[in-house]
Structure formats: C-alpha cells, structure tokens
Amino acid sequence: MKTDEQPARGGPTLWRGFCILGLLALADLGAVLLFLWSPPFIHYTARQFQLFELWSFARILVWPGVILLLIPWARQAAGRGIALGAFLVVGAWYLTPFQGWASPSYDYSAWRNGMISHLTVGHPYETHMPDGTVLRPNYWYPPLLAQSLAVTQQTAEHMQPWLGRFGRVGGHTPRVLTFYAFQASQHTMLLVIFWMLYGFARRCRFDRATAAGLTLGLLTFNVPLYRMFAFHQVNLWMLAGMLGVLLWWDRRPWAAGAAMALGFHMKLYPAIMGLPLLLARRWRVIIWAGIVTLAMALLLMSRSGWVLWHEFLQAISNPMWGSFPRDNSIHGIAKNILKLFDATQYDRELTWAFQALLVAWMLSRIIRRERSWRRAAPPTDTDTDRPARLFMEQSMDTICLSFFVSPLVFEHHYILALPVILWTAATRWPQARGRILTGAALICLVPVYDVCPLAWNRIVGLFLLLAARPVQPPPLSPPDAPSLAAIFPND
Helix, strand or coil, X not given: CCCCCXXXXXXXXXXXXXXXXXXXXXXXXXXXXXXXXXXXXXXXXXXXXXXXXXXXXXXXXXXXXXXXXXXXXXXXXXXXXXHHHHHHHHHHHCHHHHHHCCXXXXXXXXXXXXXXXXHHHCCCCCCECCCCCECCCCCCCCCHHHHXXXXXXXXXXXXXXXXXXXXXXXXXXXXXXXXXXXXXXXXXXXXHHHHHHHHHHHHCCCCHHHHHHHHHHHHHCCHHHHHHHHCCCCHHHHHHHHHHHHHHCXXXXXXXXXXXXXXXXXXXXXXXXXXXXXXXXXXXXXXXXXXXXXXXXXXXCCCCCCHHHHHHHHHHXXXXXXCXXXXXXXXXXXXXXXXXXXXHHHHHHHHHHHHHHHHHHHHHHHHXXXXXXXXXXXXXXXXXCHHHHHHHHHHHHHHHXXXXXXCCCCHHHHHHHHHHHHHHXXXXXXXXXXXXXXXXXXXXXXXXXXXXXXXXXXXXXXXXXXXXXXXXXXXXXXXXXXXXXXCCCCC
C-alpha cells in the first residue's frame, strides 16, 4: 500500500466514458440485429442461449475500441496499464457466465411483475390485475426499477416494425428484449463498479498496481457478486451509490449526493450513508442528495401521482422475512436458532432483541470514535487528514450497521462489504492481517449452502472485519499509512 508518488491529474475522462458506453450500446444493438437476421452460420447455437452468446461475441468485438480509448490515459502514469489490463480481464471474464444466466430468475419475475402492474394500473405494487390475473411474486422495492423496465418494454414495442425489417418478430419479442437490456445493463454496471472500486482503493492509498490487483481479485473471486448476477439482483446500484459518497463526499458534493439518491431509488440501503455525512457536517452532500431524491420522486409519480408513494409505503410496511439458513439477517439467524427449540413463534421478539443490542453496540462504537478522535491531540504534519479518515471509519461502521437492520440479508447483499474489506486492509493490515484475510475469505470465497449454523459464515466475516478496526485512531507511520489529503487521487 506504499505510495511514493503524487498521482497525476487526469484519468478516464467523461468523454472517454461516454464513448465506451456508446460502443457497448452499438454492440448490444448489433447482437439483436444478428439474432433477428439469423444467418446460417449462427444456427449451431441453441436458440435459448443464442442471443446472449451473440451479445458476448459483439461486446468482445468492441474491446479493441475500448482499449484504444483508454491507452492514452494508461500512458500518463506508471501502473495505469495494469489497471487497464485488470479492467479488460474482469469485463471479458463475466461475458461467459452471463451466457448461462440467459433465463429470467425468480427475482427477475418480481421486477417484471412490478413492470406489468405499472403498465396496467399506474404503479408497480398491485398484485390483482383487472383481468383476474394474480402477480406473484410481488414487487416491493422503490418504483424506479419497475418503471425503467416499463420504459424499456414500451421502447421495444415501438421498435418492433423497424426490427421486423431484419427478421421475424413476435408478441414475445419486447419481453425478450427487455430482459436482454436488463442483463446488458448489469454487465455495464460491473464495468462502472470496477473503476469506482479501483478509485476507492487508490483513495485508500494503495499504489496503482496493488489497487488494480485488489479490484481484479475482489470482483473475480466473489461468490456474492456471482450469485447477484445469477439471481438478477440490482445490488450493484446500491454499491455504486455508497462508493459515490465515499469517493466524492468532500470534493464533488453534487456527484456524491446524486449517486446516493440514485442508489436510494433502486433500493433504500444507500440512505444510511446520511449518518456519517451528518456526523461530518457535510451539508452540501446531504442537500444535493435531498434535491435529487425529491426531483426523481416527482418525476416517477408523473403518471399516478401520490398514489405511487402511498402504495410503496404500504408495500414496505410489511417486509419479507426469510427463514433459510443462508439468510444472514438478524431475523434469519434468530428464526433458525428458535427452530432448534421448536419456538419459531417468538422469532420477531428475538429478532428485535438482537437488533436492539447490535444497533446499540454499533452506535456506541460510532459515538465513542467521534469523541475520541475529536478529543485527540491536534493534527501533526503526518496526520493532516484526520477528518477524512474519521469519516471513512464512521462510513465503514455505517455500512456494517446496514446488514444488522435489514429484514433480509442473502449472500448477494455482501457485495456491499467490498469497501469495508479494502479500507480495513489499508488501515489495519500490519496489526490484524489474519482477521482481515479470514473475514474477506468468509465473505467472498465460501460457497452458499443451507447448513445451520455454518451458513452464517458471511456475517462472521463481517464481525471479524469490525474486530480488526477498533474505535481508537490507527497508528500512523509514514510512508506506509494511508493519506487522504488528495481526494480520489485523480485516477
């Protein structure tokens, strides 16, 4: 993690990012047209997987263009070439498993039911359609995802006459293309997350090569991420919202607030980042998050008005509660403990007791850290970034707190722990390397199974990472200590 240079200004500029997104969009469209054209030389592929195999083929074809766009950036500083190589490996690696995730999962059927409900009655939360159809599973997340799928479906329907020029289309075509666009966006978000996670690793003061290697490893050898894609979950948007706050909280408050708001509208988790922002008195980020959240809320209710948010509040007032051993939520653990004594009727009471203890413990950590850091001796020349380090420490505890208050915590939720792993390794490696390695392995590498209590490995890994970060400030011994004086080292 030693850094003996000041990173140069620059990085993948905005226009390069937009050009890469344009190339990927062209590849996605080209795969659809080739699928509809259906020339003889692609008939050897099974029809079920053909569209996504053509999609991976088309995305690989534009990889040279992506390389050409990023080579000038990579040549600006030593180590950036390694980051570019890691980015290409992650992007190419996941194209193959995406071919196997070509059929909608149970979770995606909930997103689709929300879309159907929105198109039929004006909001995503109705389960009984006017024609007597009952939509199960029901949709109970913020409306943005369902409404985005609805817009995609309507766009595909409007494009049908044009697409018909390239091949035969049918009534199922918009449904297939909507799922296809969803999957393509998932892979694109993975590419965005790579650069955000790499940027966060650089902010933790890992050198470029180490930051690239850690990002490559955490995104490649990651059971929660793999399972998230397999179940068509959208947790990458939550991770992006949290990383946006961690990257831009003190230099680009509008970007941090916008990222937090977008993540909140996909799932509610990023809202918890308001706690460390409040403690750090970052009012501009909070204001921007409020403005963007309100603007998006008003935009989303343009069709159904306040009924939309009334129905949403009704949906989340009775959250889903899991009972699988793999559910590492406090409720899941409490219920599976009570199963041993045939006393599951007390699961809510035990859950609330456990949650109250854990929330009290986490808040006490946060309060004690705030007091001890602020009462410490004035910053020295080697400790000028104490407020930034304090914000990061409080943010890591806040992210951990989100796991304790959620009604469901399946394995795919643990991609949110990636910043905690990186920060803990950056600041506590010499003192707690065993706990850090064990915690990261329990979260990222152990497969999923329903064997109680061994299925609780991920929350055990989270506790190990918490134990590796005591409340007291970490010792600084330059040049190995992380320095956050330069926000997001312009990589």
